[in-house]
Amino acid sequence: MDKFRFLILSIIVILIFDDLTEGQTQFSFANEICHTSCISPTQAINDSTEKQLTAIDKILNVPIGIAIGSMCGFVLGAVIPVDYETERYSNSAKGLLIGASMGPFYTFEIMLMSKGVKNPSHKLCFKAGGNITLTNYEDALSKAGYSFGFGRHYHLSDRLGLRGEVSYSLRQFLLPSQKIRYSYYSERVVKCYDIDFSVGYINTSILLNFKLLNLQKFNFYLSLGPSLSLAVRDATKFHFIREEENPDDFDFSYIMDEPGALFGYPAMVYQLELQRGHWIWQFSFHHSVTYTDQIFPLKCNSRLSTFELSIGYKL
Secondary structure, three states: HHHHHHHHOOOOOOOHHHHHHHHHHHHHHHHHHHHHOOHHHHHHHHHHHHHOOHHHHHHHHHHHHHHHHHHHHOOOOOOOOOHHHHHHHHHHHHHHHHHHHHHHHHHHHHHHHOOOOOOOOOOOEEEEEEEEEEEEOOOOOOEEEEEEEHOOOOOOOOEEEEEEEEEEEEEEEEEEEEEEEEEEOEEEEEEEEEEEEEEEEEEEEEEEEEEEEEOOOEEEEEEEEEEEEEEEEOOOOEEEEEEEOOOOOOOOOEEOOOOOOOOEEEEEEEEEEEOOOEEEEEEEEEEEOOOOOOOOEEEOEEEEEEEEEEEEEEO
């Protein structure tokens, strides 16, 4: 059910972005035409022709952005130095997904610039903060992490906006005294470790932004939307404690021929946001929509949920 909601909301976000940004752009064009018509009707018509996004622009922006972003991300992922060749394929796939997520925003910006469109309500935001990651493991211990990134906010109406975000997030937690069974064909060995999970993720998110309340100089917002977390740095440490005698008593099982690439997971993001002038304070909940293997080399099902408190500045 979580996967289904994630897919449906992703489709809705893309459709709203494609449709409402067109409407907002046309609205700003109309204001510009009214302003310039008092100077020169001919010039106003020319400006309208130059600045208006056509239906073809609207239709082609998303697939072109996905194609360009995917190609650039794939190439950049492939040229990153790696220790093992299998990591190169994983990096290429991650780059492709990041590029496909953010490509339409890039092409939309290029399109606005080429048409001479300027909208002061579209803002660029930078933010940084700390986080705590929870897991589905009962004996897991919390450990603080951090995150930083940027986003582009698109004003669609007085109460509705759309924001694309890219951020780096270090997620950490502890799993003490875990029994890992290593299987070597007929031989089975169980060893006990303290697992110090520490993985850096690139998060790409597309969020709908709703204004809930306006109190004098403060504005309160609620944001939600799909996100993709892709692992780009694995610094997890395994601290050996002892070797167990019973090969049938274990928490995780590792078969030596299992693939070991740590990839990432899809998630949903929910944010409460307070704005005052250019400053932004956010409380976010980043929740995986599925169980995935997030601890290499363990064959396990992890589900991560991250609470984040951050402060940002909107240009």
